[in-house]
Amino acid sequence: MQGLEALVAFNDRRAREERERAERAANARDRALHLEMASIFARRAEIRKRLVA
Numbered sequence: 001m002q003g004l005e006a007l008v009a010f011n012d013r014r015a016r017e018e019r020e021r022a023e024r025a026a027n028a029r030d031r032a033l034h035l036e037m038a039s040i041f042a043r044r045a046e047i048r049k050r051l052v053a
Contacts, residue, residue, distance in 0.1 A: 001052060005052055007044075008045050011041045011045035011048065012041075015038045015039075018038035019038045022035045022038065
């Protein structure tokens with residue numbers, strides 16, 4: 001379970017970081033890329049949270 005909890009924390013952190021990068025992105029293409037990455041990491045965290053519970 002500790003492994004899954006670590007993955008949840010990692011994915012939550014990466015999703016937050018990608019959202020922050022999207023806010024700082026210089027153009028729409030980079031913004032879209034970072035938002036897409038954020039959604040992927042957020043989804044992974046959500047799935048793993050269910051497995052931990």
